[in-house]
Amino acid sequence: MVRVVKPEENYKLPLTKPVVGVAGKTGLWRTMRPVVDNEKCTRCYQCEIYCPVNVIRVEPELGVTIDYEYCKGCGICEDVCPRSAIVMVPEPGE
């Protein structure tokens, strides 16, 4: 049998729990932005499935929405889209 008992001293343990934005606004890293044309989108869900940071949602009515706060602009969604409904465009410079 095992029991979890907190350590006597109160120093940090190397544990993390998944929360939104734990590493900050990672969307700030982006140099290219995915832009969606929902007229072309067939709701195939490939972009949602392949997005490595889980910021894409596909809804039957709305089509594709992307959370740009955390999208790093990797371009995988553009690559997997069979209808070229997603296109990467440069972010405006400062």
Added chain:
Amino acid sequence: MPRVIALTGNHAVAYAVKLAKPDVIAAYPITPQSPIVEKLSEMIESGELKSSMIRVESEHSALAACFGAAVAGARVFTATSSQGLLYMHEVVHWASRARIPMVMALVSRTINTPWNIWPDHSDFVDQRDAGWIMAYAMDNQEAFDLTLQAFKISEDPSVYLPVMIGIEGFILSHTAMPVEILDEKQVEEWLGERKQPYIVDGSEPLGLGGLTPPEDTEDMFYGIQVAMEKSKDTIRRVDREYGKLFGREYGGLVSCYNCSDAKYFAVAMGSWSGDLIEATSKLRDEGYSLGVVRVRFYRPFPHEDLWGTLRGAKGVFVFDRAISFGAWGPIYTDLVAGLLQYTSKLPPVVNVVAGIAGVHVGAEDFYEVLKSLIGQVESGLEHGYFKWVRVRR
């Protein structure tokens, strides 16, 4: 009921592990450690011990398997020697820095190359900075007792660090002496259920050891240092408890022999301390005022205990069975730094490095070396405190 049987050092460790009832054992065979896990395998095979034995392809995997199981809440055990321990080294750090209790037996064997199976302490002291509590036994009974105590210390909420128990290969591992095996029920009651600071078993999403900024990482490591300091009291308490229950108390982090009235002190760790004690008894009969301090725990380093005993000494002789090439013996370095926490005026503290690569150093050698060193100190030895004594017959 407790019973006394003749056991090798390896089997003494195995019998202690059996009483601690680990859930998981993973190890890879290596001379001179193999008989520990062979014995445990036999116990599992015959149904005496209900543990899972994970057979792995390397020592790195052995400790990784133990680590994973321990993180998920299992009491675990592994054992290794020399090159095997070096191969494990990455995971050795994982366990301590993740604050996961576990126990490892190290059966010391000289580090290659050249290929050498005889014991010195080079493999043990090589793990010095890994954050493990490190203890070394003098005989097979102590190997048994320390192994059991290791589980108790490791799982104490004031500690939560892995514990490594060292014995010398062949000198202890393959020679037998009468060892008292404790009563199963009594041990179970004393050891209690496993405690650990957290469990990662999939019941909630948790990440272990993810990318952590420097400040947070430093805080975690500071916590290990604090736990190391706190563990000293835990080690002493466990030793006393064990003494009361089972009749053997060793003095905590160090054991002293003839120290109360001594002017000179010899310091050593491991099985050759027995030969050293024999030599000092003879020297005492000849009128030399000599005591022996045996280092039982190397990490945390027992500087308080050493200062308590060695303060006022006319001379201290530190015997190291390992060498930090280009510097000195590892115990010597720590002992000098430790004493300097209390005083800026040290008596002559001499380092004797010997028994390297398993060279036999017997009571007669300690006798000659100590007699000569005391003579040198009495006639005003002021420098040349480091001596590598290469015994040849």
